[in-house]
Amino acid sequence: MISLHSVDAKHGDFREKFSEELVTSLSKHPDIQTVQLVTHYVYAMQMKYHSYLIAIIPSKDTAFSQENALYNKWTEELNKVLIDKELPFIESFAKAKYALDQMFLSITKKGILEYTYSSKALLASHQLKVELGVSKATISRYVALGMETVNGVGHHRYPLHNAFYWKDGVWASRIQALYQAYHLRNRTTEDVIKELKDEIKGFEDTYNGTFKEVFGHVKDPYELDEPDDYLDWRNALEELREKLHE
DSSP: OOOTTOSOOOTTSHHHHHHHHHHHHHTTOTTOBHHHHHHHHHHHHHHHTTTTEEEEEEOTTOEESOSBOOOOHHHHHHHHHHHOSSSOHHHHHHHHHHHHHHHHHHHEEEOOEEEEEOGGGEEOHHHHHHHHTOOHHHHHHHHHHTOOOOSSSTTOOEETTHHHHHHSHHHHHHHHHHHHHHHHHHOOHHHHHHHHHHHHHHHHHHHTSOHHHHHTTOSOGGGSSOHHHHHHHHHHHHHHHHHHTO
16 A cells, blocks of 8 residues: 655755745735736745646636735635645645645636646556545546546556545545536536536436427426426526527
């Protein structure tokens, strides 16, 4: 089994010291621009977790919601984690990443932070299964719910800090909520159309027919034993028509 505490033991080198000084200096500049704030925190993360993290880059579609930074609970939480020398390495990174992603969400209208990890930070699915004590099917379900994966790196595509998040029900819920928040605001029209088509197909498979074939005779849906499916199906069809004509 891979130890969550064996990734890096170099917590006292100059990079961490530089990270601490950078974070401390940020609190002295409340008028910093939002882009600069993100840049400084990204650099602090890369310095502190240099053996684990290669780069963090805002996606090309990033749009900031304000010019000047507004310090909030997420910047405070990030400061606290980045300066803390007692936290185990993976726990420290996991908490810092969560705070940084929450901060980025709060100061942008669109976009995500894209992370690049070193090879030692990535697990294959069978390794993550051992860490979490779950089946491959459960891993797949976690991915659908928001577990982070890395593409284009072969079988080792699961960042190790997933083991911290998904072993704990509270943290797993937090990651799911954060994933949904990013997903909903970053959806394109094409994404919405696909989701609506999938929802409609699900109803058609369940009822073995189209909406017109199944419910075409219904005058008052509230006379049905279960009117929710009627209303959700109808609304999905109406929303799909609107999206296709936009």
